[in-house]
Amino acid sequence: MPAFRTGTDRRRPPVARARVAAAGALLTAALALSLTAPAAAGAADVPPPAPPERGSATMGMGVIAHDGQSGPPRTNRAEQTEGVDVSSHQGNVDWPALWNTGVKWSYNKATEGTYYKNPYFAQQYNGSFDIGMIRGAYHFATPDTTSGATQATYFVNNGGGWSRDGRTLPGALDIEWNPYGASCYGKTPAQLVAWITDFTTTxxxxxxxxxxxxxxxxxxxxxxxxxxxxxxxxPLWIARYNTTVGELPAGWAYQTMWQYTSTGPIVGDHSKFNGSLDRVVVLATG
Structure with missing residues (x-):
């Protein structure tokens, strides 16, 4: 029995039908090649992005990449106190301008790992204090370089200490995505918990x-x-660049501070202390 043919096939002689089939096969192959070859070549030609320079890490630099950013935060009736954090990226900070926008407390990056000290730390730490802010220092953790105890000691010896003057906040441990390599620093959860314990205990x-x-x-x-x-x-300082704080890590019923944006009106990341200014003083006083 002859094969079934469409009306179009019946109108074409066998040679013409063969030419159409061959042209179709060539077109299909060409389309496949055009879709796959450039992509493969492009992937091979584009190198992975280089990690940033050591010491350049800042609070929340991984938040936008991993969690995104949207805002502004929703207003509520609970009183909150505006704060800011800065690092060497901000250079010499105009503290009077920040004070005039309502910022009443600040954290300034002091150290990272055991290999970096913020060259602008003195201007930032002392300048915020001089304008009337309650200030503190923070350390960017790199658990893959040295122990928690070693980094805590380095931090305290280079600006991260505390004094009972009612104006100095306890030091902050910035523990988040690794900008220089594997997000969890090549450690298991148990190893990271042990590292954080080592730092906080020291x-x-x-x-x-x-x-x-x-x-x-x-x-x-x-x-x-x-x-x-x-x-x-x-105390928990949670980073979430969104309209609400959202889910908190296990163990904390509430946050003490909430970093809600990386785009402050003047400089730095902005946060809200979960309470009035007198509660910030309580944290500073201990």
Whole structure:
């Protein structure tokens, strides 16, 4: 029995039908090549992005990349106090201008790992104090370079200490995505919890205060297994660039501070202290 043919096939002689079929096959092959070959070549030609320079890490630099940013935060009736954090990226800060926008407390990057000290730290730390702010220092953790105890000691010796003057906040441990390599620093959740414990225990021994822990919920869940080990001792500074604080890491019923944006009206990342200015003083006083 002859094969079924469409009306178009019946009108074409066998040679013409063969030519049409061959042309169709060539067109299909050409389309496949055009879709696959450039993509493969492009992937091979584009190198992966280079990691940033050591020491350049700042609070929240991984938040936008991993959690995104939207805002502004929703207003509510609970009183909150505006704060800011800065690093060497901001250079010499215009503290009077920030003060005039309502910023009443600040954290200034002091150290990173055991290899970096912020060259602008003195201007930032002393300048915020001189204008009337309650100020503190923070340390960017690199758990893959040295132990928690070693980094806590380096931090305290280079600006991260504490004094009972009512104007100095306890030091903050910035523990978040690794900008220089694997997000969790090549460590298991148990190893990271042990590292954080090593840092916070040493910091308390050296200063008499429990360090503030700055982190993002998504990183904390991924990299510590959502540990609840620190909620009873260490104030939480949560990073979430959104309209609400959202879910908190395990162990904390509330946040002490909330970094809600990386685009401050003047400089730095902006945060809200969960309470009035007198509560900021309480944290500073200990």
């Amino acid at each position: 910091y308390r021994t050296l200063t008499g205060r429990d360090a503030v822990i700055y982190t993002a919920t998504s990183w904390w869940k991924d990299c510590t297994g959502n540990s609840s080990a620190f909620g009873a001792t260490n």
